[in-house]
Amino acid sequence: MDKFTKVTGVAVPLMRQNVDTDLIIRIERLVDNVGREGLGPFCFEQIRFKPDGSENADCVFNQEPYRGAPIILARENFGCGSSREGAVWALKGMGIKAVIAPYYGDIFNSNCFQNGILPVPLPIEEVERLADEMTASPGNARITIDLENCQVISPTGRAIPFKVDARRQHALLAGLDDIAQTMSHKDEIAAWQTSDKNARPWIWL
Numbered sequence: 001m002d003k004f005t006k007v008t009g010v011a012v013p014l015m016r017q018n019v020d021t022d023l024i025i026r027i028e029r030l031v032d033n034v035g036r037e038g039l040g041p042f043c044f045e046q047i048r049f050k051p052d053g054s055e056n057a058d059c060v061f062n063q064e065p066y067r068g069a070p071i072i073l074a075r076e077n078f079g080c081g082s083s084r085e086g087a088v089w090a091l092k093g094m095g096i097k098a099v100i101a102p103y104y105g106d107i108f109n110s111n112c113f114q115n116g117i118l119p120v121p122l123p124i125e126e127v128e129r130l131a132d133e134m135t136a137s138p139g140n141a142r143i144t145i146d147l148e149n150c151q152v153i154s155p156t157g158r159a160i161p162f163k164v165d166a167r168r169q170h171a172l173l174a175g176l177d178d179i180a181q182t183m184s185h186k187d188e189i190a191a192w193q194t195s196d197k198n199a200r201p202w203i204w205l
Contacts, residue, residue, distance in 0.1 A: 001116045003175035007097045008144040011071035012060055013131040019074055020081030021108060023047070025090040027082075039086060040093020065138055071145065073131050074101040075124065079108025088115045098145050100127055100152065113168045114177045120145060120152060120162050130154055147172060 029042045047059050055062050072078075072091075078101040079087065088111040091099075098118040112119045122130075133155040134141045141155035147169060152160040171177070197204050 001114075001175045001177050004097070004116055004118055004147055004172040006144065006146045006148070007070055007118075008142055009071055009097075010065050010069035010141070011073050011100065011130065011134050011143045012066045012069045013134050014060060014072050014074045015128075015131050017075035018077045018080055021079060021084050021087035021105070022081055024079070024087040025084070027084065029090075030084060030086045036086070036089040037093060039090040040095070043090035043094040043096075068095055070095055070097040071143055072096055072099045072101075073127055073134070074099060075127065076102045078104050079112075079119075080105040083107040083111075085111045085115070088112055088117055092117060100130065100143075100145075102127060113172060116172065116175070118145060118147060118164075118172060120164075122152065122160060122162055126152075126160055 023046060024044060025039055025042060026045065029039060029045075034042075044059075044061055048056055048061050050056050057063070060066050078099055087108060092115055096117060098120055099112070100120045100122055102124045103121055104112075104119050109119050130143060130152070134143070137155065143155060144153040146153065147164070150162055150164060150169070152162060154160060
């Protein structure tokens with residue numbers, strides 16, 4: 001998993017409430033054998049494309065300067081619905097590095113950290129203000145998310161603090177998912193196993 005320290009870029013003012021994982025990626029795409037690396041083009045396809053497959057010009061993802069932006073601004077409960085990890089794979093494949101919303105679906109939130117995407121929790125008033133600042137100067141406005149210092153820098157230069165679990169923060173900064181974090185303790189695990197085999201050999205039969 002790639003390390004996450006800081007991202008600066010355009011933020012897409014999606015500003016929808018209850019964006020569920022089915023809107024992010026249709027369940028059919030997860031059984032199409034395209035693999036996790038191939039899900040990006042299908043991310044948000046229900047709003048990005050018309051039924052005939054052509055681009056929907058009214059969708060903010062298809063408008064400049066938001067096309068290819070690395071950050072999403074959204075309202076409450078982003079990533080709700082089913083627990084499909086494919087939703088995070090699709091966002092990552094689309095180039096999304098962070099989402100800013102008041103709160104997230106619990107499993108989606110965990111899946112983000114496992115795949116190198118930062119879900120930033122901010123009050124809805126701050127999210128709305130960021131969206132207003134983005135749309136006020138769409139060609140020039142940029143947002144910076146600094147994980148090391150746990151702050152968002154707005155297009156106007158405001159520093160907005162956010163909270164993130166210390167273990168999650170360390171893992172993202174180091175580029176470690178749960179498995180990699182466990183393997184970083186392999187020597188201690190091996191030592192414990194040796195000790196336990198000596199103390200309780202019958203357990204290891």
